[in-house]
Amino acid sequence: MTPFKFSIAENPSAAIGLLQKNNSAAFLAGGTNILDLMKEHVTNPTEIIDLGRLQLNTIKPTTSGISLGALAKNTETANHPIIRKDYPLLSKAILAGASAQIRNMASNGGNLLQRTRCSYFYDIAMPCNKRVPGSGCAAMEGFNRMHAIFGWSEKCVAVYPSDMAVALSALNASVKVMQQNGNERIIPFGDFHVLPKDHPEKDNSLNFGELITTIDLPKNNFAGHAAYVKVRDRNSYAFALVSVAAGLDLQGNTINQAQIAMGGVAHKPWRALNAEAFLKGKQATKVNFTKAAELEMSAAKPLSHNQFKIEMGKQTLINALEMALKG
Template structure:
C-alpha cells in the first residue's frame, strides 16, 4: 500500500471541499472495497477523507416514500422496520450480500460506488481498460465465465457486483448527491451507473467530489409480492453469477405493475424492460413468466465461456417471479433464499 494523507471530516461541506480540491483524493466510509483496492495496488489515492462522522445515517418517512442515509450501514438499513415492512425486496438483497461483518461496516453510499470484482481488473499484471485505459480488456478473449451477457463493449465485459443496487434499480430509487460546484442534485437510479462504452474506467455519473447523501425510495404497492434470488457458487461471501430482483402488484389475477432487475449480467444493474412490458396487464402465470424471460434473454450476447448465463438468467427470472407471486419474501425471513 502506498502512502497517503488521512483526515477526518466533521461536516459534508469540509469533506466535499477537500476531495474536490484534489483529483486523487477519495471519501472513506466503511472502506470495505476501497481498502482492498489499495492493498492490491489497483487504486492509490493520495488522500483519504474519513466521512464516518457525517450525520447522513437516518432512515426517514417522507411524503412520497422513504429516504435512507448514504452513511447508514447496510445492516442497519436491511433490518430497519420501515424497510422490512415497505421494501422487503431491498432487505432481502442487502442480506444476500457479502458477510454480516462486512454489512456492519459497509455504507449505502459506498455500496453504490464499489467496483467490479473482475479478476483482470484486480490483477495489475493483466491488461484492463477499466484500471488502465487503453491497455485492452483481458477478459474479452480470456476467461470470461463470470462476465457480462448484456451491454458490454469491446473495451470491457466486466459486471457490477452489488446486490443492493439490483433491488434499488427495481424499486426506481433516486440518488441524492451534494457537490461543491454542482450543489445538491438528484440522479434517477437508472442513470446512476454506466455501461462501459468507450470509457469503462468511469463507473457512474457522479462528478469528482460529489457525495451521496441519501437514497430515495418512492412509495409502491409491491411489498406483498417481492423476491430477491441470488445464484452463486457457494452459499456465503460470494458474488452473484446471476441475481434477480422481482416484484409485482396484482389486480385479481392480472399483473398491475411489475419490476425485474438482474445482477451479475452487465456493467450495471440490468433492468429487464422487455420482460416487464410483456407481463404488465397479463395473468400472473408460469407460462407468461417463461415468455417474459425468453423475450428478455433474446437480447443477450454471451461471451465464449458464459453462454450458460443465458439459460440460467431465464430460469432465474421465472423462479424469482414465482416466489414473488407466492409471497415467499414477504416478512423477509422466508425470502433469504440463495441457489448454489
C-alpha cells in the first residue's frame, strides 16, 4: 500500500469539497473493497476521505416506500423489521453475500460501488482495460469461467459482484446522490451501473465528486412471493457463478407482474426483461417458467470457458421463480 493522506469529512458538502480539491482522492465508508484494492496496488489514491461521521445511516419509511441511508451497514439493512417484512427479497440477497463480519462493516453505498473480482483486474502484471484503459483484456482469451455471458464487449468481459444490487435491480430501486453544486440527482437503478462497451474503466454513471446519500425503494406486491437463489462454488464467502432475484405479483395463479434480475452474468445486475415480458398475464406454472428462462438465456453469448452458465442460468431462473411462487 502506498502512502496517502487521511482526511475526515464532517458532513456531505465537506466530503465533496475535499474530493474536488484532489482528483486522485477516494471516499472511505466501510472499506471492505477499497482497502483490498489499495493493498494489491490496483488503485492508489493519494488521499482517503473518511465518511464515517456523515449522518447518512438512517433507514426509514417514506410515502412511496423506504429509504436506505448510504452509510447504513448491510447487516442493519438486511435485519431491519420493515425490510424483512416488506422487502424480504433484499434481505435474502444481502444475507447471501460475503460473511457476517464483512456485512457488519460494509455500507449500502459502498456495496453498490464495489469493483469486479476478475482475477486479471487484481493482477497488476496482466493487461486489463478496466484497470489501465487501452492495455487489453487478458480474460478475453484467458480463463474466463467466472465471466460475462450478457452485455460484454471486446474491451471487457468482467462481471459485477454484488448480491444486494441484484435484488435492488429487481425491486426497481433508485439512487439519490449529492452533486458538486449541492443539488440532488436521482438515478434509476437500471441506469446506475453501466455495460463496458468502449469504456470498461467506468463501472457506473456517477460523475466525479458525486456522493451517494440514499437508496430508495418503491412499494411492491412481492413480499409474499420473492426468492433469491445464488449458485456458487462453495456454500459461503463466495461470489455468484449465477444468481437470480425474482418477485411475483400474483392474482390467484395469474402473474400480474414478474420482476427478475440476474447476477454473475454481466458487468451490471442483468434485468431479465424478456422473461418478465413473457410471464406477464401467464399462469404461474413450471412450463411457463421454463419458457421464460429459455427465452431469456437464448440471448446469452458465452466465452470459451463459461458455456455452462447458459444452462445454469436457465435452471437457476426456473428455481427462483418456483421458490417465489411458494413464498
